[in-house]
Amino acid sequence: MIEVRDLQVRYGGRLVADVPALDVGAGECVAIVGESGSGKSTTLLSLLGLTENAEISGHVRVCGVDVLSASQKALREIRGARAALVMQSPQAALSPATRLGVLLRRALKLHGRPATDEVMARALEAVVLDREILRRYPHEISGGQAQRFAIALAIALGAEVILADEPTSALDVTVQAEVVGVLRRLRAERGLALLLVSHDLALVSTIADRVLVMKDGAVVESGPAAEVLAQPSHPYTRELLEALP
Numbered sequence: 001m002i003e004v005r006d007l008q009v010r011y012g013g014r015l016v017a018d019v020p021a022l023d024v025g026a027g028e029c030v031a032i033v034g035e036s037g038s039g040k041s042t043t044l045l046s047l048l049g050l051t052e053n054a055e056i057s058g059h060v061r062v063c064g065v066d067v068l069s070a071s072q073k074a075l076r077e078i079r080g081a082r083a084a085l086v087m088q089s090p091q092a093a094l095s096p097a098t099r100l101g102v103l104l105r106r107a108l109k110l111h112g113r114p115a116t117d118e119v120m121a122r123a124l125e126a127v128v129l130d131r132e133i134l135r136r137y138p139h140e141i142s143g144g145q146a147q148r149f150a151i152a153l154a155i156a157l158g159a160e161v162i163l164a165d166e167p168t169s170a171l172d173v174t175v176q177a178e179v180v181g182v183l184r185r186l187r188a189e190r191g192l193a194l195l196l197v198s199h200d201l202a203l204v205s206t207i208a209d210r211v212l213v214m215k216d217g218a219v220v221e222s223g224p225a226a227e228v229l230a231q232p233s234h235p236y237t238r239e240l241l242e243a244l245p
């Protein structure tokens with residue numbers, strides 16, 4: 001679903017992300033961890049061609065599309081529909097004066113998907129949200145509900161890949177667990193590929209199969225999550241683990 005080789009992203013000549021290899025298959029979850037400014041978000045955004053003003057080189061394939069050479073039209077076709085981005089505070093991206101039901105229907109139409117009650121009901125069911133939420137405005141829902149709604153939107157649009165940037169860091173611990181539970185179930189039941197950016201190693205240990213540790217734009221360590229987190233080989237990973245509460 002995601003295949004990255006020798007990806008380098010520069011802003012104004014400065015190398016901010018250097019990722020030799022990153023693969024996420026159907027039903028897998030890979031997490032990119034590292035402190036603030038290490039290049040995690042830049043890596044994620046570059047996979048959908050969303051890094052403005054950046055100089056990018058390497059090979060990136062997402063859902064079979066060669067992202068770095070694709071036309072804007074081809075990118076628009078995978079973005080949102082086949083590969084969905086879930087951000088830290090999705091409420092900010094939702095139009096404040098539009099009820100969620102209208103928003104969901106519009107998104108489905110925009111992507112040429114059937115905007116039926118059944119499609120919407122199934123997507124909400126998958127993220128354990130009551131249908132009643134469709135009557136609400138974005139400011140009338142909680143952070144956890146907004147996050148689950150963003151995931152429901154991705155599912156209704158038929159997403160095969162979810163790219164999530166700190167999807168639970170704005171949420172309290174119990175709500176975090178709910179959102180993580182939803183993501184885990186979607187992986188298992190629908191074979192969704194999940195690329196997660198997080199500074200939260202406790203979260204990563206509960207969901208990721210593999211981990212990439214980034215520092216100052218470079219991947220300093222990568223491997224199966226259980227191994228990297230149990231026996232980190234790089235001092236920086238050990239530091240991150242020691243910083244856990």
Ligand SMILES: Nc1ncnc2c1ncn2[C@@H]1O[C@H](COP(=O)(O)OP(=O)(O)OP(=O)(O)O)[C@@H](O)[C@H]1O
Pocket residue numbers: 011016034035036037038039040041042043052053199
């Ligand atoms: N549009 C941009 N123009 C110039 N520099 C940028 C731009 N976006 C990011 N950077 C720089 O790239 C580097 C990596 O930033 P990035 O946001 O990818 O890090 P991060 O690990 O995701 O951090 P955080 O966890 O704080 O989001 C930083 O030094 C940042 O200042």
